[in-house]
Amino acid sequence: xxxxxxxxDLDVATATSLLDTADTLKQxxxxxxxxxxPTLRGRTVVTLFYENSxxxxxxxEVAGKWMSADVINVSxxxxxxxxxxxxxxxxxxxxxxxxxxxxxxxxxxxxxxxLAGWLDEAGTQVINAGDGMHEHPTQxxxxxxxxxxRLGELAGRRIAIVGDxxxxxxxxxxxxxxRTLGAEVVxxxxxxxxxxxxxxxGAEVRHELDPELPKLDAVMMLRVQAERMHGxxxxxxxxxxxxxGLNEARLGMLPEHAVVLHPGPMLRGMEIAPAVADxxxxxxxxxxxxxxxxxxxxxxxxxxxxxxxx
Amino acid sequence: MASRQAxxxxxxxxxxxxxxxxxxxxxxxxxxxxxxxxxxLDTGNSDVVLLGIPTRGTSLAHRLxxxxxxxxxxxxxxxxxDITLYRDDLRHRPNRPxxxxxxxxxxxxxxxxxxxxxxxxSGRTVRAALDALRDQGRPRAVQLAVLVDRGHRELPIRADYxxxxxxxxxxxxxxxxxxxxxxxxxxxxxxxxxx
Numbered sequence: 001x002x003x004x005x006x007x008x009d010l011d012v013a014t015a016t017s018l019l020d021t022a023d024t025l026k027q028x029x030x031x032x033x034x035x036x037x038p039t040l041r042g043r044t045v046v047t048l049f050y051e052n053s054x055x056x057x058x059x060x061e062v063a064g065k066w067m068s069a070d071v072i073n074v075s076x077x078x079x080x081x082x083x084x085x086x087x088x089x090x091x092x093x094x095x096x097x098x099x100x101x102x103x104x105x106x107x108x109x110x111x112x113x114x115l116a117g118w119l120d121e122a123g124t125q126v127i128n129a130g131d132g133m134h135e136h137p138t139q140x141x142x143x144x145x146x147x148x149x150r151l152g153e154l155a156g157r158r159i160a161i162v163g164d165x166x167x168x169x170x171x172x173x174x175x176x177x178x179r180t181l182g183a184e185v186v187x188x189x190x191x192x193x194x195x196x197x198x199x200x201x202g203a204e205v206r207h208e209l210d211p212e213l214p215k216l217d218a219v220m221m222l223r224v225q226a227e228r229m230h231g232x233x234x235x236x237x238x239x240x241x242x243x244x245g246l247n248e249a250r251l252g253m254l255p256e257h258a259v260v261l262h263p264g265p266m267l268r269g270m271e272i273a274p275a276v277a278d279x280x281x282x283x284x285x286x287x288x289x290x291x292x293x294x295x296x297x298x299x300x301x302x303x304x305x306x307x308x309x310x
Numbered sequence: 311m312a313s314r315q316a317x318x319x320x321x322x323x324x325x326x327x328x329x330x331x332x333x334x335x336x337x338x339x340x341x342x343x344x345x346x347x348x349x350x351l352d353t354g355n356s357d358v359v360l361l362g363i364p365t366r367g368t369s370l371a372h373r374l375x376x377x378x379x380x381x382x383x384x385x386x387x388x389x390x391x392d393i394t395l396y397r398d399d400l401r402h403r404p405n406r407p408x409x410x411x412x413x414x415x416x417x418x419x420x421x422x423x424x425x426x427x428x429x430x431x432s433g434r435t436v437r438a439a440l441d442a443l444r445d446q447g448r449p450r451a452v453q454l455a456v457l458v459d460r461g462h463r464e465l466p467i468r469a470d471y472x473x474x475x476x477x478x479x480x481x482x483x484x485x486x487x488x489x490x491x492x493x494x495x496x497x498x499x500x501x502x503x504x505x
Contacts, residue, residue, distance in 0.1 A: 017407060024408040028395070034445060039395040067395075300395075305405035 001301050003116045003126040007137045007177040015144070015180055021297035022145050022290065029066070029293075040069035043303050046099040047129070048090065050076040050106045055264055055288055056129050056139070060103050063295035069303070072099075091115050095122040101303055103127040109134035109169075125302045133167050133195075138298060139263055140173035142291040144181060146283050147218055149290070150259045155182030160212050161203075162188045163222035163244060163271055166195045166233070170263045171222060175201045186212055190243065192233040209244055213253040220261040221246050221271050237270050247273040251281060259283050328476055328484075329497035334457070337473035338370065341455055342377035344471050348453075349422055352382040357421045357450065361391045363439055364409035366428040369490040370457060374426060387414030391425070391446075396438035413446060423449040424470075428486035430456040433467035458497055460484045 001014060010018070029035045045064040047057050057073065064071035074094070076082065081090055087106070094102055102124055104112050109132030116126040130136040144154065151157055159178055165171045165187055178185050185203035187194065198205055206212055213219070224240065234240045241247075246260065251273075254260075260272075260282040268274045277284060329337065345351065349358050362371030368390045375388045392409040394400075425439050436454060443449060455471035460478045474497070476484060481502040489495050 021408050024392075024410050028392070028408075028411050032445070036445070037395045038441065039400065300408075301405055304400040306401065306403055 002120075003112075003128075004137055004298055004302065005112050005116055005126065005128045006135045007140045007173045007180070008135075010137075010177065010180060012180055012182075015141070015177060018141060018294070018297050018301060019145050019148060021300060022141070022293040023148075025296050025300075026290070026293040035066050036068060037066060038068050040064070040067040040299060040303055043069045043100045044072065044098050045069045045101045045103065045299065045303075046072045046074055046094050047103045048074045048094065048105070049129070050081065050087075050104075050111075051130070053105055053130070055291065056105065056136075059288070059291040060127075060129065060138075060295050062292050063299055066292070067296055067299060069100075069299065087111060087115065088118050091118055091124075092122070095119050095124040099124055101125045101127065101299070103129045104131070105129040106131050108132045127298060127302065130169055132169065133172075134169050135173045136169040136263075137173050137177075138291070138295055139170050140177040141298070142287055142294040143170075143174055143220065143261055143263070144177055145290045145294050146261065146287045147259060149286070150283055151217055151257070153182075154178065156184070157217040158184045158186065158215055159218045159220060160186045160188050160209075160216050161220045161222065162209060162246070164193050164224045164233075165189045165198060165222065166193045167225040168222045170220075172201070174220065175203050179203070186216075188212055188244070190234055190240070209250065210253065213250055214255065216254060216258050218259040218261060219246065219254065220263075221266075223263065223265060223267060224271060241270050245269075245271055245273065246276050248275050251276050251279065254281075261287060263287070324501040326499045327496055328458075328499050329474060331495040333474075334488075334495040334497065337457060338373050339377050339381075341457075341471045341473055342374050342381055345374065345424060345455065346378060346382045346384075348470070349424075351378065351384050351386070355422075356384070358386050358424065359414055359416075359418055359421045359449075360386050360388045360424050360426055361413070361418075361439075361443075362388070363425060363427040363435060364390055364392050365491055366486050366488050367426045368409075369488045370428060370455075371426040374455065387416065389413040391439055391442055393435060393438040393442045396441045398434060398438065411442075411446075418443065418447040418449050420448070420450045422451050422453065424453045424455055426455045428457050428488075429484050430454070430459045430467075430469050430472070431462055431484075433463045433465035436467050437465050457486055458484055 061071050112128035112131045161171050175185050179202050187203050187205045188209050262284050360371040362368035371388050375386045378386050390412050392411045453470040456469045457473040459472045459475050483500045485498050487496050
């Protein structure tokens with residue numbers, strides 16, 4: 001694995017190996033007072049974030065630091081990007097300064113691929129930490145890790161992804177990965193929030209949530225991304241919540257073993273009722289802690305192996 | 311003449327069997343006796359812990375614990391210590407999968423840890439194991455048991471218990487096969503470029 005740009009690039013063996021590595025790392029660090037491994041000593045990892053983020057950036061930073069890499073955080077607002085420097089020049093500067101890996105979050109879809117193209121020659125590896133409405137592969141991996149912990153193997157499981165599919169990179173990454181791992185995926189959203197071509201993703205598309213609930217092993221709620229919406233996609237937040245919000249009555253319609261996931265940040269009361277978010281059926285904080293181990297596994301797979309000569 | 315005899319014992323695939331299944335069993339029994347004697351296990355010393363280095367070291371640690379129990383009646387806590395994350399050659403080899411680390415419930419603080427591995431070569435694996443141990447706790451002392459010592463040390467490390475010393479050339483490879491992970495028990499010497 002040279003870069004991690006999309007879950008479409010992951011075959012079953014690689015995806016399973018990443019999840020197994022994350023699981024072993026979790027067990028390795030469990031109950032340890034000092035959570036520090038020397039594995040990536042001397043490697044430099046840069047997080048380059050053009051969008052605000054709490055959990056992804058912190059999670060990558062913690063993952064890198066727990067493996068002894070030198071982690072440098074660059075945010076667009078506090079760097080030369082603010083002076084008008086292009087993504088390419090910023091990236092080449094980071095590579096020239098010795099970055100072994102650049103973790104990028106960018107509002108433009110496809111930016112991580114472009115970056116990987118520019119940095120390939122320098123031997124710098126790229127991890128996509130969310131590019132526009134395209135992909136967020138480590139989020140999909142941590143969701144899969146959480147589902148594996150709660151449900152066991154994912155093959156044959158039925159998982160719904162509910163909400164703002166149109167603006168969601170999490171949904172795309174999850175559909176690819178869950179299908180690779182053998183799960184059945186159903187997408188549930190109002191027609192206005194279903195992206196064009198979603199019927200070709202290999203998942204069923206539905207517009208009503210209630211009939212799906214009794215058949216599910218897991219339900220993954222998405223955030224309504226108001227910041228990406230230019231126009232009316234649904235009449236009102238209240239109406240959206242009535243049709244697609246996961247409330248206590250809907251939680252009751254799910255099978256006993258079914259798990260509730262949300263990539264965060266949550267809009268409590270709109271996509272998910274507070275009582276559901278805080279219920280033991282929800283695995284939301286478990287997702288965050290798995291995020292660190294999954295990102296450690298990704299850094300290990302990318303940076304610890306044989307040195308790549310460009 | 312000697313080299314001719316060695317050549318005669320080598321099969322067409324370039325392998326020579328150094329220890330048979332019977333030899334492996336006898337060697338493990340002998341190391342078990344030595345551990346009992348050196349650690350005074352049978353006279354009330356109850357702080358000994360065997361930690362195998364995956365993959366074959368783990369199997370050996372369990373076999374040693376079984377033999378120790380058979381000979382002395384003492385059950386020795388056994389665990390696994392994966393050292394992959396502590397290796398200093400990670401960038402020079404293809405990625406290797408991680409193995410779980412599992413320590414006895416009592417931990418390793420103030421215990422006598424006997425590290426168990428199949429082959430002692432450069433000593434770098436043992437160095438990594440010592441680093442990994444330091445992150446797990448503070449043993450009272452650490453000893454090392456290996457089935458084969460093939461020489462070519464790159465660090466000042468020696469084993470406390472050695473099954474068999476096998477002088478080798480750097481172009482040769484010593485392969486330990488155990489029934490738990492391979493088809494049978496044996497130790498073979500392979501020429502580079504062999505199987």
